[in-house]
Each structure stands twice: as C-alpha cells, then as structure tokens.
Amino acid sequence: xxxxxxxxxxxxxxxxxxxxxxxxxxxxxxxxxxxxxxxxxxxxxxxxxxxxxxxxxxxxxxxxxxxxxxxxxxxxxxxxxxxxxxxxxxxxxxxxxxxxxxxxxxxxxxxxxxxxxxxxxxxxxxxxxxxxxxxxxx
Amino acid sequence: xxxxxxxxxxxxxxxxxxxxxxxxxxxxxxxxxxxxxxxxxxxxxxxxxxxxxxxxxxxxxxxxxxxxxxxxxxxxxxxxxxxxxxxxxxxxxxxxxxxxxxxxxxxxxxxxxxxxxxxxxxxxxxxxxxxxxxxxxxxxxxxxxxxxxxxxxxxxxxxxxxxxxxxxxxxxxxxxxxxxxxxxxxxxxxxxxxxxxxxxxxxxxxxxxxxxxxxxxxxxxxxxxxxxxxxxxxxxxxxxxxxxxxxxxxxxxxxxxxxxxxxxxxxxxxxxxxxxxxxxxxxxxxxxxxxxxxxxxxxxxxxxxxxxxxxxxxxxxxxxxxxxxxxxxxxxxxxxxxxxxxxxxxxxxxxxxxxxxxxxxxxxxxxxxxxxxxxxxxxx
Numbered sequence: 001x002x003x004x005x006x007x008x009x010x011x012x013x014x015x016x017x018x019x020x021x022x023x024x025x026x027x028x029x030x031x032x033x034x035x036x037x038x039x040x041x042x043x044x045x046x047x048x049x050x051x052x053x054x055x056x057x058x059x060x061x062x063x064x065x066x067x068x069x070x071x072x073x074x075x076x077x078x079x080x081x082x083x084x085x086x087x088x089x090x091x092x093x094x095x096x097x098x099x100x101x102x103x104x105x106x107x108x109x110x111x112x113x114x115x116x117x118x119x120x121x122x123x124x125x126x127x128x129x130x131x132x133x134x135x136x137x138x
Numbered sequence: 139x140x141x142x143x144x145x146x147x148x149x150x151x152x153x154x155x156x157x158x159x160x161x162x163x164x165x166x167x168x169x170x171x172x173x174x175x176x177x178x179x180x181x182x183x184x185x186x187x188x189x190x191x192x193x194x195x196x197x198x199x200x201x202x203x204x205x206x207x208x209x210x211x212x213x214x215x216x217x218x219x220x221x222x223x224x225x226x227x228x229x230x231x232x233x234x235x236x237x238x239x240x241x242x243x244x245x246x247x248x249x250x251x252x253x254x255x256x257x258x259x260x261x262x263x264x265x266x267x268x269x270x271x272x273x274x275x276x277x278x279x280x281x282x283x284x285x286x287x288x289x290x291x292x293x294x295x296x297x298x299x300x301x302x303x304x305x306x307x308x309x310x311x312x313x314x315x316x317x318x319x320x321x322x323x324x325x326x327x328x329x330x331x332x333x334x335x336x337x338x339x340x341x342x343x344x345x346x347x348x349x350x351x352x353x354x355x356x357x358x359x360x361x362x363x364x365x366x367x368x369x370x371x372x373x374x375x376x377x378x379x380x381x382x383x384x385x386x387x388x389x390x391x392x393x394x395x396x397x398x399x400x401x402x403x404x405x406x407x408x409x410x411x412x413x414x415x416x417x418x419x420x421x422x423x424x425x426x427x428x429x430x431x432x433x434x435x436x437x438x439x440x441x442x443x444x445x446x447x448x449x450x451x452x453x454x455x456x457x458x459x460x461x462x463x464x465x466x467x468x469x470x471x472x473x474x475x476x477x478x479x480x481x482x483x484x485x486x487x488x489x490x491x492x493x494x495x496x497x498x499x500x501x502x503x504x505x506x507x508x509x510x511x512x513x514x515x516x517x518x
Contacts, residue, residue: 005261098268
C-alpha cells in the first residue's frame with residue numbers, strides 16, 4: 001500500500017528535485033536573503049520574486065512531535081505507533097520541516113533532540129527528507 | 139455594523155450517527171425550522187451564506203424555498219473556521235443594504251459520510267505535500283503537534299485538556315439534544331486511548347450527522363419577530379502572518395493561531411473586553427483548541443489556558459466562564475461548530491439548558507488553527 005506522495009508545483013519542484021539528489025535546499029530571497037519554507041512565489045519580507053535555492057547542512061533539532069496511533073491510513077497501518085517530528089533547522093531555527101523520525105523508538109523522542117536529515121527513496125522517483133537522531137538514543 | 143443585524147431564528151435537525159437522509163434535505167429542515175421559529179416566511183429570504191465545504195448549493199436551497207429574488211449570497215472557506223463568518227457576512231450585507239433576511243446554515247453527514255482524511259489521495263499538493271507523505275493527515279495529528287509544543291513551553295498537561303472535555307460533557311448531560319450525555323470524569327479522560335500523542339480519544343470531538351441554520355435580519359425587521367433577537371454586536375475574521383491551514387507550523391510565532399487576529403478585531407469593534415463576556419462557545423474539534431482560545435481571546439495570559447481550564451472554571455453554573463454550554467463539538471454534536479452559534483444565541487435569549495443567569499454578552503468562536511472567525515452576540 002503506497003503512502004500519499006507529494007505533488008510538486010512550480011514553487012516546490014526545486015525542493016523535491018534537490019531531495020532526489022539527496023540535498024536539503026530551501027528558498028532564499030534573491031534580494032533580501034531571507035530564507036523561507038514551504039516554497040512560495042514571493043519573499044514575505046520584501047515581496048521579491050527572485051529566489052535562490054540554498055543547500056542546508058541537514059542538521060536541526062526536534063521542535064515538536066506527535067505519535068500516531070490507529071486509526072491511520074492503510075499505508076501506515078504496519079508502522080503504528082509512529083512518530084512525526086517537526087524539526088527546527090540549524091541554520092535558521094525559524095525554518096521548520098516535518099518528517100518521520102527513523103531509528104528511534106517513539107518513546108525516546110523529545111523536544112530538543114538533535115537530528116540530521118536522511119533521504120528515503122520511494123516509488124516513481126520521489127525522495128522524501130526524513131530525520132534520524134544524531135546520536136544513538138534509548 | 140454594531141447592532142445593525144440580529145439573529146432571530148435558529149433551527150436544527152436531530153443529531154445522529156446516521157441521519158438517514160441527504161444533507162440537502164437536512165439543510166432545508168433546519169432552515170425551515172429557523173424561519174418558522176422567527177415567524178418569517180421563506181419568501182422573505184433575500185440572502186444566503188454557506189460554508190464553501192457545504193455540499194448543498196445556494197441554488198438548491200433557493201429552488202426548494204421558492205425564493206423570488208435572492209440578491210445576496212456568498213461562501214466562506216476553511217472548514218471549521220467559517221461558521222461565525224457566515225453570520226458576519228450576513229450582518230455586513232444587511233448593514234450595507236444588500237439584504238434584509240439572510241439564512242446561514244451547515245449540514246453535514248460527517249459520521250455516516252466517512253472521514254475526509256481517510257480519502258487522502260495518492261498525490262497531495264499544496265502545503266499538505268510537506269505533511270501527508272509522513273502520515274500526518276488527520277486533524278488530530280495536526281492539532282497534537284501544536285499541543286505538544288504548548289506543553290513543552292508552558293507546562294500544560296493532558297489533565298488540563300481533560301478539564302475541557304469534562305466541562306463539555308457536564309453541560310451536554312443537561313441538553314436533551316446532545317449525543318453524549320453519560321457522565322465523564324477526568325479519570326475517564328486519562329484512561330481513554332491515545333489517538334495522536336499527546337491527545338486521547340476524549341480530546342476529540344464527535345463524528346456527527348446533522349444540520350443547523352440561523353436567520354439574520356436587519357434591526358428594522360427584528361422588531362417584528364416571534365423570538366427575542368440576539369444582536370450581532372461584532373463579527374470578525376482573522377489570519378495572521380504567514381499562517382497556514384491546519385499545519386500552521388511555519389509561521390514566525392508558532393503558538394499563535396488565526397484567533398489572535400480575529401479576537402483583536404472582535405473586541406475593538408464591540409468596544410468591550412473579555413471581562414465583559416458572560417459565556418463562551420469555543421470551537422472544540424479538539425480540547426487544546428479551547429485552551430489556546432482562552433488565551434488568544436484574552437481570558438488569561440499566553441500559556442495559562444491549561445490551568446485556567448481547571449477547578450471548574452469552565453463549568454456551569456458556578457464557573458468564572460462557562461463554556462460550550464450545550465456540550466459543544468465534544469459532547470453535543472460536531473457540525474463544524476455551527477451548534478456553538480445556536481447556543482450563543484440561546485444564552486442571550488435566556489433559553490439554554492445550562493443558562494448563565496442574566497447573560498448579556500455571548501462569545502462564539504470558530505476553528506482555531508485555520509483562517510477563522512468569531513462573533514459577539516448581545517441580549518436584546
């Protein structure tokens with residue numbers, strides 16, 4: 001059972017293409033330099049449409065998290081209970097990305113946990129950024 | 139717009155796990171009941187405002203009501219954020235002279251019709267493309283993420299959320315229309331199964347079939363109705379900086395929901411403060427939305443929504459601020475919060491089953507966590 005896959009649009013396609021190369025990139029304003037995520041057409045600070053895609057270290061820490069219990073989508077049934085984490089990125093803690101926390105029991109997740117990005121290749125050439133603890137936990 | 143319009147009729151179907159009739163039929167039943175209560179003939183209706191998620195169109199309603207000349211109609215987006223705004227837009231249309239009798243409604247077979255999240259497609263676009271692939275698709279997961287951070291920053295506890303559920307159940311037990319009337323204790327809440335940690339089953343609203351409607355009229359038309367009007371003292375909408383729909387995770391102020399913006403404008407319009415509110419109906423798809431709203435609408439300081447919910451403070455008759463006095467979405471019925479509007483009206487009429495004595499000002503809020511809206515109603 002396949003999980004829902006992202007449907008890239010004009011603004012988000014470069015994000016997913018970078019994931020395919022195992023690079024975590026976010027939009028950076030070509031004028032004022034402010035980073036933003038999720039991708040969107042204009043910089044919310046200066047309304048510039050000029051955009052660069054900055055490669056980030058892929059380091060961050062857990063900002064918040066949930067553990068999903070049944071009922072869930074059929075595609076996730078075998079994984080329950082599973083954690084979804086919101087990660088604040090090291091370069092800019094105001095930037096937050098979601099993902100699953102891999103290699104970590106749900107009971108060991110905590111806010112502030114240092115994590116790093118990994119890439120999970122799915123069907124149809126889709127690659128998702130995912131997260132793992134930097135140091136072994138539990 | 140202050141007191142330019144009033145809600146003069148309310149109506150609803152029974153609430154059920156399986157209503158056994160189409161949403162369209164239920165919508166018309168609720169609308170006719172609301173008009174009948176006010177003593178207003180369907181032919182007088184010249185405006186309709188609906189949720190954009192509503193499955194029944196203005197055209198279908200107008201056809202069945204035999205409307206001669208519908209001159210104002212509109213739709214409000216964002217699911218549970220829309221309720222109060224339907225009344226707000228109706229009141230604006232009336233204040234602007236664009237309509238004089240406007241019907242607002244919500245009909246939803248959310249129980250028998252299934253869970254929207256269970257129909258998540260194989261490809262997901264928009265902002266959910268960054269959440270759905272990880273299995274974060276249920277509203278409960280989306281809200282749990284905010285609740286967890288609030289617990290971390292302020293020490294909010296699951297028991298605080300439980301206090302909200304217990305208050306709603308206590309009020310539902312007095313309301314013959316409520317679906318869940320069996321007593322519930324904090325222990326029951328804590329013993330209920332985890333759905334999305336930190337949230338439990340009893341932090342979640344019901345899944346209900348049902349329809350509700352209200353009739354909003356001009357001050358002039360309100361002079362000649364069969365009911366005691368509930369004045370629209372203020373109506374607001376809100377969306378703050380870089381906020382999102384449900385996965386409101388990327389804005390600079392993480393624990394601020396669109397309610398902050400709606401609250402500021404609401405009280406500014408009315409020229410009153412939270413201390414003037416006698417009773418509140420807070421959108422309660424999930425208990426943390428209530429504790430957050432208590433903060434954002436100014437009943438306590440940021441971070442104190444959890445402790446504020448304790449000690450029976452939200453419970454009728456002795457609590458400082460009785461909330462969701464018909465049982466709310468948690469225990470009466472979950473129809474995208476429209477039952478909260480009807481209960482807000484009852485409180486300023488003096489006809490609630492958990493009536494706050496002498497209630498003059500009633501607050502109603504729509505969904506926090508989505509672009510939202512709110513109402514202040516005043517006793518006539």
